[in-house]
Amino acid sequence: MKTKYISMFIALFVGMVSCDEEKLEPVNPNQLGIETFYRSGPQLEAAVNSVYAGLQANNLYNREYFFLQDLLSDDCDTGGPQLEAPRAQVLNHVFDASNPLVTANWRGWFRVVHRANLVLENADKAVEEITDGLRNRILGEAYFLRALANFELVSLWGPIPLMTSSAESPDGLPRTSEGEVYQTIFADLGEAISRLPLKSEYASEDIGRATRGAAQALAAKVHLFRGNFAEARPFLEAVINSNEYALVDRYLDNFEAENENNSESVWEVQFSEEFGNAGGWNADGSNIAEVTFRGQEYGPTAWRNVIPSISLVEAYETVENGAEKDDPRGRYTFFRIGDTYNNGQSVLTADKVQGATDRPSWRKYQAIYKRENEDTNSGINFRVIRYADVLLMMAEVENETSGPAAALPYINQVRARADVDMPPYPTAQYPTDSREEMRLAIMHERRVELAGEQIRNRDIRRWRRQGTLPSEPIPAFQSRNDVLPIPLVEIDNNSALSNADQNSGY
Amino acid sequence: MRGTGFERVSFRSNTDFKINDRISIGQTLTLAYSDRDNEPFSGGRSQIEHIVKQVPYIPVRDASRLGGFRSPDRVDGSDPENPVLNAELRTNRQQDFKILGTGYIDVDIYDGLSYKFLVGLDIGLGTQDQYTPRFDAGDFNFQPFASIQQNRSTFVSPLISNQLSYSKTFGDHSIDALAVLEQQTFKQTGLQGSGQNFLTNDVRVLQGVQNQTTSGNQTEYALISYIGRINYDYAQKYLISASVRRDGGSRFGPANKWGTFPSLSLGWRISEEGFMQALPAVSDLKLRASYGETGNDRIGDYVYQGTINSNFFYNFAGSLQGGSTxxxxxxxxLRWETTIMRNIGLDLGLFNDRFSLSAEWFDNTTEGMILGVPIPPSLGYDGAPVANVGNVSNRGLEFTAGYRKYSGAFQFSVDGNIGFVNNELTSLGTGNTIFGPGFQGDQMTFTEEGQPIAYFYGWQTDGIFQQGEDTSMQPNASPGDIRFVDVNGDGTISDADRTFLGHYLPDFTYGVNFSANYKNFDLNVFMQGVQGNEIFNLLRFHTEGMTRLFNAGTQVLDRWTPERPDTDIPRAVSGDPNRNARASSRWIEDGSYFRIKNLSLGYTIPGAALESFSRGTISSLRLYLSSQNLLTLTNYSGYDPEIAVRTGVDSTLGTGIDYGQFPAARTLMAGVQLTF
Incomplete structure (x- = not known):
């Protein structure tokens, strides 16, 4: 009896506790698993969309990209003590490897590389709802974006860890020589050019994606950065002869929200105020992050953290400094006290502006042309490459490879824009008889045409390396600043790097 | 603190019912409700940060501005938010309702063998309502819409436990054995909605709002345990206990779900031995030793699984398309973190246990410590992997002593303890050293082999450059800037000069508890303290850093100027070219303190007086005064040396950093305690 009793209970005990060990293998209900993704055309397209989203991140075009580029160049001065210390340190060229702007840009561009790598290494897995054409286009976009990111990195930091596939361990890679990084960039751009459609071949719902023209223009830019003018020529010719691009008549159509992706636009980072600013502060561009803080950060009636430098303001041709007429691009680029804004309904008065009111403020890329106040909700696209830049690059290539006469038609085309209409070169101030004179004209034209567009920083760097700058434009520049420091957080956490791998002088 | 509050109600009921000699059943039920107003945390800054940064010359309130508050304008060049506005306009109310119930049946099978079956159910319902009305307090502190966010969450956690136990005494031998099989699962679901109302402040629910968003989430967790334990003693003299448990957790990788954790403890009550009877003063003497392993799975769910993040968007031609990566x-x-605990202790009681003394040596080693591993940004990931990074040892000694007197009119007891711990990271499995939380691009802690975990890391300061001094080691420095120590002696100050600046773990901790009764008075005091730890006082970056146009502490009035060279506060300079505000020993302070944590003093009305006064309706009446954190002795300059880890900061890597966490309150309370 007793034995039976006991054994019955033991049986019950064992029976009741047959635990359900399958519960230990949970499936995450919130997110897709890696194994089941990248299987269809729409999934692969979502993968490449996330690369673009990385461009909008707070680390890049939302905020830190334009700050870093502009503060490293001679386009800007401080707007006053409201400029945060790490930004002032970049402006004054006293930054070190801990600098948050330097770190943010490094992080932002490597994020783009990583996401592009995921597209490239998984593209073959997509078998559903996909055509070869779509797969090719998506691959082309990923190659273009990876090349863009690697160019940003190698041009500012020198040798970088070259990530050609997504990382599977937390260890990190050592730095790869500049030559090898550039080789990868050109190989990627070659792939992009062969796969991407022309701008006009895109359906209207895909406006804003990378195009063949963008890849060709970027290839030319990279060659120019390295001083390889002859190599840049075929890419520029291809863009110009494609008949896909033309200058717009109104200069400011390049910097307002209404005329985005216009005929002059070769490549833009898209923003919009239609969707709110919920993700604006997200470093990685997650959530709805479709706005840029550019308006609020530089705006004359807002933070006015930076203002145009004196040398930039003085670079514009005026009757006073000996030109035939005032260059209207000065007015288009700067706001001065007394100017109207908010569609002509408001007047900029000194009490609305903090800091030195005798100095102009930025107008290019400001949103108050159509509203009373700046806020974190600006939807103006960044025109990363526009056709005027392409024409000026072509002028530079012609000058360096054929001579000044061949450059004239290109540079004068930019000056002849309907609402700029500056007298063609040569002028009294800018003769163009020799290659050296034409160089100065091109440098001048690039500076005034492309001011505040995050182009000047790299222009100065390449001309400095090529020894063609007439004088050093940045008084605080020290030789170590030719490249930026590898961020401390990279050296500290990358098992393949130590302090000995830091760029010299940092 | 204004804008925060907490209220709690709970109800508990337990019943036991004996069906017959062998079977009993029972249940427990707890209902709890809590209602909390959370501290607003807006603009990425804590309320304390807003308080210290607020410009001092503008009024808090301004009836002419929408919402009735005033914050800095453009001309102030500074954007701290008004902390009183945050406290009064931003509501963040969290209500939680909890039901915890268990039911069991206990069967006495035969002669010490019994079986218990227990089911439990833990249910939680949470609502969080956040609301901020439209306001316009200043150029940088406005909101043109009423923002409404409502979160709803539920969790359900059933527990099934089977326990078979056996207990028996044979003469001097007694044995006690237990086998348990247990399964606990946990499922949490959440739904969040938010929206903006541009028309009115009166509607506080998600009706008629713009920019409406909803999102949801769900997580599941399971833990299955098999436990066996056996206790044996011989004549209360020799004690032995052994157990083993095998746990399966859903949070670990497929090959590492299961962990096995044995333990063994031995005790010898020397005082029970015959030869000790010659020493009647020794009422208790026990030598004990133990070895035990425990597992830790306190990490997030699903962290071992690679997943696709689809929370990315890009607008092509003005329409939003989703992105996934x-x-x-x-x-x-990822596998279980195991802590191996070894200890040897001696307990001594004298004079009928009026004196008690105990000493313990312990060595706790955590193997496969689970930690979020910082990764190089060049990998392009934003989420760091959670990994078993290495082994940490905590070795130390602990002593407690007590004395009690429970006779006579004056009765009292006093107990004191003191503990010494030595923490060391003994090995790093991943091979990489680990950096802690970042601050202005620097990383504040460092973890490497042979050192205590997460020690404070940065540059060592060495006074201030005076006029005419050589600054060639720091090319960006000028007179009035901080001189840093060239630790590696290479003639220049660089990242390689960062060094050990201190550590959050104290050399020793101590506590004293004293309670006494004299006639109708009673007194209880609890004092505690720590000695020899450091605190990274980041709040001083805000009060003394002078990196932006925020309000600062009065310390900056003593900043360096050519006329005032004798100071340790550097010069005020726009842009901080020398990075005087970097992570350095400038912010490291001694965190030692001594604190009267609790004190209460009571008086009980004598029974006779009470009897005549209340005619027997009140059986006891006590008046008391009590206080928490009445007195703190410390050299620490922050608000409170007893700092909690800031939300969002890894507690393993970021302990001891004072970001301006809310200080513990000093409370004074007078009360009446009635029994009917």
């Missing part, structure tokens, strides 16, 4: 590096090899 892998934004976290997963670690499929």
């Amino acid at each position: 892998i934004s976290s590096l997963a670690n499929a090899d």
